[in-house]
Amino acid sequence: MKTLRITFLLVLFAAFSSTAYAQRIAVKGDTVYTSAGNPIVKGVVLVKDGKIERVGTQSSVRIPSGYEVMEAKVVTPGFIDVHSVVGLAGHMSQPHDQDQLETSSAIQPELRAIDAYNAREELVGHLRRLGVTTVHTGHGPGALMSGQTMIVKTTGETVEEAVVTPSKMIAFTMGSMISGAINKPGTRSKGVAMIRQELVKAQAYAEKRKNGDSYTKNIRMEALADLLDGKLTAMVTVHKANDIMTALRLQKEFDFPMVLDGAADAHLILDEIKDAGVTVFVHPTMIRPSRDAQNASMETAGMLHRAGIPFGFQSGYEPYVPKTRVVLFEAGVAVANGLDRSAAMEILTIEAAKILDIEERVGSLEKGKDADIVLFNGDPFEYTSNVTGVIINGKVQTN
Structure with a gap:
């Protein structure tokens, strides 16, 4: 019985950890700077399991059910x-x-x-x-x-x-x-x-x-x-x-x-x-x-x-x-x-x-790269703009 209880707890912990670290997010922006081409007007970035899953226009990319949606005026790579x-x-x-x-x-x-x-x-x-x-x-x-x-x-x-x-x-x-x-x-x-x-x-x-x-x-x-x-x-x-x-x-x-x-x-x-x-x-x-x-x-x-x-x-x-x-x-x-x-x-x-020789992982919003994303309420280069959200490795940062 004790062994079964421990096994159950381990399975429960694994399931919780998987849920905690496998956030699925859709980031929508009026302008999305990908650093991999021209900015996308009315763009969206899909994030799954810590990586960027897809990038495109909101009209061409369907957001699957179960994705947390975050919105911003401007979206950039970290x-x-x-x-x-x-x-x-x-x-x-x-x-x-x-x-x-x-x-x-x-x-x-x-x-x-x-x-x-x-x-x-x-x-x-x-x-x-x-x-x-x-x-x-x-x-x-x-x-x-x-x-x-x-x-x-x-x-x-x-x-x-x-x-x-x-x-x-x-x-x-x-x-x-x-x-x-x-x-x-x-x-x-x-x-x-x-x-x-x-x-x-x-x-x-x-x-x-x-x-x-x-x-x-x-x-x-x-x-x-x-x-x-x-x-x-x-x-x-x-x-x-x-x-x-x-x-x-x-x-x-x-x-x-x-x-x-x-x-x-x-x-x-x-x-x-x-x-x-x-x-x-x-x-x-x-x-x-x-x-x-x-x-x-x-x-x-x-x-x-x-x-x-x-x-x-x-x-x-x-x-x-x-x-x-x-x-x-x-x-x-x-x-x-x-x-x-x-x-x-x-x-x-x-x-x-x-x-820094890390372009395979970071630096742009492209499929397969680490999901490091920043959300702004305005032009990032204006002091009056603020960061409204930060995602690192596919996880929304809370502080």
Whole structure:
């Protein structure tokens, strides 16, 4: 009898779990931006078992019985933040919730964001409520090599539930932005020399690893060898034109994949950046222009787009409360300062997904992709518009 009772409870729990996680939803919008073609007027998106089942016009797509219907003025894919420290840098801005920068050493590429990420951090929910459903986050600027980054969804109670890509990039910093809390190099050339020396060590380590030679495993060298093998990417936070050129020379010398992060002076050397074939995580549009970033401009995004340089919007790192920006607002300001509106929508969604190599899962409203959807009561790029609903992995988010 006891065995039968336990079996019954397990079956009941399984049935409840299946019902709880298998929401069937029809999202209707006056305008549906799919990021996979032209916007659909009077469109509908069907969601089943966490994935997008079908997208089309309301006149051509029949909504099956049993689907929960949600309506909005505007429907978009979930937005993607290509660089943040959210989940490591917390909203309280106190030592106990600030894990984005370890100050015991200037070079620590072995540190993993997945070991510090807090899925329940209030700032994660803040971004989710404003339509940001995927974030590339992790260790922030301030050290020559501060650690690794990861890609997560802004949902879930644990990092295991949130993670999309557990290790994606290694965060570098060049220029004068090394934290004063670190025993830092005194000059730019010293900092680059320290980076170069570690990469030379990593070359020898990677060669031994590749050839199967005897070697002692070293987690720092493992991370840098993965960089040199193209398994990880260098995310180099740099602003001044001369520092950007140094980063490009270093990348050419060691032949590793790289993105430029920040790049306030990018508009001064557009041709050089384009010729190098690198992507830019453009500085937040409303960044405070000071120190290395004194030439930051609200027009940079528009100039990068017109030059044909791929880029993504980021919230970046803020040393002050509330510790994160919102890429939707940054994109809205870019649109007001010369960036094409339709391009801005794609850069927030499918282009960001391509940059992060996750376009097979997210970035557009297409059949088979994760059902990450945002509902608005007006134009997403207008501050007077509000998010009225967020769906991540096919589940309506309630907070």
